[in-house]
Every structure is written in C-alpha cells, then in structure tokens.
Amino acid sequence: xxxxxxxxxxxxxxxxxxxxWAVNALGSPGDGPPPLPSRGTAILITRVGEPLGRARGGWxxxxxxxxxxxxxxxxxxxxxxxxxxxxxxxxxxxxLALPEDVSIYFKxxxxxxxxxxxxxxxxxxxxxxQYRWKLLTVEALRQLGDFRFEAFLYAQRAAQPEQFHxxxxxxxxxxxxxxxxxxxxxxIQFGEITAQHLDVVNARIPEASPFEVPADNTTAxxxxxDRQRELLxxxxxxxxDATQLK
Numbered sequence: 052x053x054x055x056x057x058x059x060x061x062x063x064x065x066x067x068x069x070x071x072w073a074v075n076a077l078g079s080p081g082d083g084p085p086p087l088p089s090r091g092t093a094i095l096i097t098r099v100g101e102p103l104g105r106a107r108g109g110w111x112x113x114x115x116x117x118x119x120x121x122x123x124x125x126x127x128x129x130x131x132x133x134x135x136x137x138x139x140x141x142x143x144x145x146x147l148a149l150p151e152d153v154s155i156y157f158k159x160x161x162x163x164x165x166x167x168x169x170x171x172x173x174x175x176x177x178x179x180x181q182y183r184w185k186l187l188t189v190e191a192l193r194q195l196g197d198f199r200f201e202a203f204l205y206a207q208r209a210a211q212p213e214q215f216h217x218x219x220x221x222x223x224x225x226x227x228x229x230x231x232x233x234x235x236x237x238x239i240q241f242g243e244i245t246a247q248h249l250d251v252v253n254a255r256i257p258e259a260s261p262f263e264v265p266a267d268n269t270t271a272x273x274x275x276x277d278r279q280r281e282l283l284x285x286x287x288x289x290x291x292d293a294t295q296l297k
Contacts, residue, residue, distance in 0.1 A: 087184050090117055095114045095203075096109045096110070096204070097132075097203075098204070098205055099206050101205065102205045112136065123276055124280060125176065127273065127276055131244065134247070138219055138220050139220065147206040147207065148206065155202050156203040156205070159182055161186070219254070223250050223251060245273040
C-alpha cells in the first residue's frame with residue numbers, strides 16, 4: 052500500500068508526498084494552453100458530509116493518473132488514497148464509510164462553488180478534464196509553474212460494528228505480508244488496485260484470521276480494472292515498439 056504521509060483532517064494542509072505536475076512546452080502567449088497531457092495529477096480532497104453541500108475542510112493528497120485509463124481507474128485510485136488516509140494516525144476516531152457507489156466530484160473552474168462541482172462519470176471524464184484545462188491561459192500556467200486538477204470525495208460518519216476492526220497502518224502492513232505469502236503459495240500475483248483493496252479488507256478482520264479473497268463485486272471490479280490496465284499497457288508497448296521499428 053501507499054504509506055505516504057497525509058495531512059491531518061480539517062487542517063486543510065497540502066501534503067508534499069508527490070511533486071506537482073510540471074507544466075512544460077508552453078507556446079507563445081497567443082497560443083492558448085498546450086494540449087491536454089497524457090498524465091496528470093489531481094489534488095484529492097476527502098470531506099465528511101453530503102456531496103455538493105456545506106462540507107468543509109478535509110484531507111488533501113495527490114493522485115497521479117494516466118488520463119487514457121479513464122474514470123474507473125481514476126476512481127479506484129482515489130478510493131485507494133481514501134483507504135490509506137483513514138488508516139493513518141491522524142484519521143478521526145469515529146469511523147467513516149463510503150457509499151457503495153461513491154462518486155468523485157471535480158472542480159471545473161477555479162472559482163466554482165461547491166454546489167457547482169461536476170460529478171464525474173465514464174462519459175464525461177475526458178471532456179471535464181479538457182474543459183478545466185482549456186480555461187487556463189499560458190500566462191496563468193507560467194505563473195503557477197505547475198498545475199493540478201481538484202477532485203473531491205465525500206465520506207459519511209458510520210456506526211462501528213462490534214466485529215469491525217480499524218485498518219491501522221500496522222494491520223495493513225500485516226495484511227500485506229499475508230497477501231505476499233498467499234501469492235507465493237498460490238503462484239499468482241494480484242494487480243496494484245486489487246492488492247491495495249485486499250490489504251485493507253484483510254486489515255479489518257481479526258489478526259488470527261487467514262488471508263481471504265472475498266467473492267464480492269468490489270473485488271471483482273478491482274480485478275477487472277487491473278486486467279484493463281494490463282491490456283492498455285500491452286497495447287501502448289506494442290505501439291511504441293512499432294514506432295521505433297519505423
């Protein structure tokens with residue numbers, strides 16, 4: 052899992068775990084913003100409350116992503132960051148929970164109020180990124196020196212069941228070691244998204260319990276996303292090799 056330190060909840064302090072996405076190859080002032088790059092960085096702000104409501108504060112952390120992987124992979128990366136955040140030492144004492152079909156929201160313009168944040172979907176992911184990018188001027192980019200999109204995830208307060216165990220950093224590390232042993236014993240290797248998901252799931256069950264791979268939709272979705280990422284990487288490698296042979 053990602054053990055990067057994060058800001059304490061409600062402090063509104065930005066972390067320095069990942070360097071900002073550097074903006075380069077700027078043209079002349081009249082050219083407008085350069086084309087949308089293939090990779091980006093988003094500041095993910097996790098808040099407690101209802102989407103588009105009055106929730107304030109929250110954790111801030113960086114999420115690096117390949118734009119071509121689409122919304123589903125970006126969403127899973129945001130959820131993985133959330134799971135790392137709530138396992139940290141600065142997480143609130145009261146447990147949090149995400150809605151089953153949690154959505155990621157996006158700030159389309161610099162001064163947009165929370166009520167106008169866009170709910171990301173598979174259909175509007177690319178167009179929303181392009182909309183935000185095109186609002187930037189070359190002058191603004193030069194002043195910023197770097198640029199990061201702003202994404203928001205909303206969690207809810209949840210009653211903690213008796214059988215629930217908080218996924219602390221220590222328990223997640225123990226679960227990670229259990230997963231590695233499971234992979235070795237079964238001659239398999241989980242993808243990055245699935246591995247992070249399984250580490251957190253197993254960190255929430257009693258320590259004496261054996262490592263398990265749940266037969267649920269969330270685990271199946273994580274495996275499918277890893278499969279799609281692997282396929283996309285193979286296609287990109289093949290295209291690059293073909294270009295080099297020309």
